[in-house]
Amino acid sequence: MSGNLSIDHIATAWSNHTTAVEQFTDGGLSPQFGGEHADGTTQMSIVPFADGSYLELISPTETTQPGETVRWSTHIGTDAGPCAWAIEPEDIVAAAKRSIDAGEPIVGPQQGGRTRPDDVMIEWDELFVGPESDRFALPFFVTDRTPKSYRVPSEWAHDGPITGIAELGIAVSAIEPWATRFKRLFRIPTPIETSIESIDAIVASIPGEPVSFLSPKNPHSPLKTRLDRYPPGPAYCLFAVEDLSQAVDMYPVSSPTTFGNQSVCWFEGPLGKQFGIVEN
Template sequence: MLAIDHVAFGGSDLDDLRAVAETVGLPTEYGGPHGTGTTHMAVVGLPDGAYLELVAPTEDTDPADAGFWPAHLAADAGPAGWCLDVPDVAAAAKSAIDRGVRVDGPHEASRVRPDGTRVEWDMCFEGPDGDERLPFLIADRTPRSYRTTPDSGLVDSPLVGLAAVVLAVDDIGTSADLLTRRHRLPTPVDAAGPFDRLRVCPGSPVALAEAGDGGPLRERIEAVGEGPCAYLLGVDDFAAARERFSLGDPFAFGRDGDRRAAWFDHERFGGRLGVAERGD
């Protein structure tokens, strides 16, 4: 099963993103500025070791000049990129090239935490410029615990980790072929969920939402391109999650429609960040 290392949620103001997260019950920890000096981030450390990264331009940086996902940050678009941890970024990049996938990298990257700890990693982006359907890749050069640890306030919560990344795409078939060619994901099947044309890849945390001729998904793709449009954090007790976090009305999710899900109850997160019962 494809294991997601973390997902990035972007906006124009990090303090605002952190305040919204705290409002719905998600504790955050400031992670410091990236090595480019144009973005900084905060972490929501999930119990299984994965995490939600909140990322925004630094105070004196125009969002359009940000080193990561400038279009997403400028548009306050939320979901921006998803990441896989690999043993060797260079080897993974070669594998992508062998499969006919364009790569941007490997790159050396870093950030400095408020306690002065320097975090370093190698990374590589895959796919056409501005296309975030494929996950970017990361390999730590410092211990992964420098990058993230589970938040103590969430360890005993109903949250478990990441349940699903939903990708907004022009055509499900074309995107499914790309994901199969690169990461051997299975053929997606029809699924219940909050988007009209939704399919999930069985046994993986990936779902595809096809944009029609109009509507929010089409507007999103025109603004920031294809790629993540929503994240669902996994919970092992949906009723307890509704008591612990600020959530909206539940909806059915998944291949059989038997998993309950809900968006976090804030306009910045509605339709973009929520929870879902874990399942196949």
Template sequence: MPSMIDHIVIVDRDLGVLVEQARSVGFTVTPGGEHAGGMTHNALIAFQDGSYIELIAFIEPEKRSTHRWWSRLWKGGGLTDFALLCDDLAAEVAAINDRGLVVPEPEGNGRLRPDGERLEWQSSFPQPVVGETGMPFVIEDRTPRSLRVPHADDETTHANGVTGIAGITLVVEDSDSSALALGAITGNPVESVDTSAAGVLAAKRSAVGSQPGHWIVIAQPDVARVDDLNEGGLPAKYLEKYGHGPFSAVLTTGASPGSLAPTSGAEIDANLLAGSRLRIA
């Protein structure tokens, strides 16, 4: 089974703006580089728990693209996708298929770092285009992960105190059917949890990995509240605009991820980072 949340993805038109805004709220940002194919470039916010936030932008945002994140860019960008880490993707794909969810065979990708180091990895994407199911993709490094993910103390220490990702909340149309897909990917039980979050009818949660740690919550919004102007309308508005996907993420400053919930902590200004809903707990 996947061992952890590898990273979350924030997409916007201008990488420089994302970097500046991230630094303004206390994150240390490390230059990433240009991806294979030359369509996108990125910068990374790396954490002590080994996970990271990828800030990514299209080098030519006006140029139409078949990239799986391009359509989301034109809907407004923001928190767009996320990945789970494994050490044998071919075996993981077979296991996910055996658990009842058909996912594609691994495909390779890479990135050239500013220092000239070439990185390679492979991924399997359960949803060809973001918004279809909201399910995470699974990634395996072909070159050492330490080359892909910053890990030095000065790269993983942040003025805002964040030490890692606790969990991700996905907005989905039907929590029951999405629970089946999520359980097939994580290999862990998906159990009903408290639905006290505003605008949510039902919620289920799955751990990521065999040890207590990262979690994923799937939340089914009350679509009747789509026109509400308060917080209760936000999940339904997300579903209407973006489809299924990552609605929010909780970042920890040291608390065990298992002790935190989707509403834990204080939210970063949602006018920043292309509207990404990030909470620091």
């Protein structure tokens, strides 16, 4: 863990795969079906971007029975949207050791995989860090066993102004403990706090990193409602564009609004306030 929080992908959780794919397609993004995970309970589609990052849409498979255990079942069953996130370390065994040295429990490294619809087998190693309730806010680690181009085919890359993931907002009840924890794990600089009235929250951006912490300002904040439902974890995702004014004509988004020290256009419709675009 060299202090680089460059995002490999963000996992999003949905109860119905067809509906989720339709919503993102209506938003100007074109998810590509990636197949079922190895345990057979979840399926996924991805929206890859030019910078190598991607958005993953995870839902139960058609054969998954009501009440059957699936990963992230609470998030999936309630259409939580942003759910978990991953980074790709140079050495996953070294990442495991550093996590332990930082006082964090780990699960893994362990093998994961899925089979694409064209029967290409994809395999990777994954490592989960922290107590189970904290594994949404903390990134998990993934390194490929098969070529990464199997997992994220370049020909699937989104053809549009969005070039990648600019920022992931992580909802936490209090910023300081999480900032301290991330400093210990990833040697990040001190986050810079900003008050954002539109969501009744304090947002702390990490200089040079695509990650921010959000904390509710009062008990009636929508962010507090989310934290009452889910453990600390991703709450919104901003996609990067080179020219915001040009991108507004390409996607069904709102007019630019001030979000901290940025101008953000949020997607209209069901994607709502969880997904937006920002000039990067």
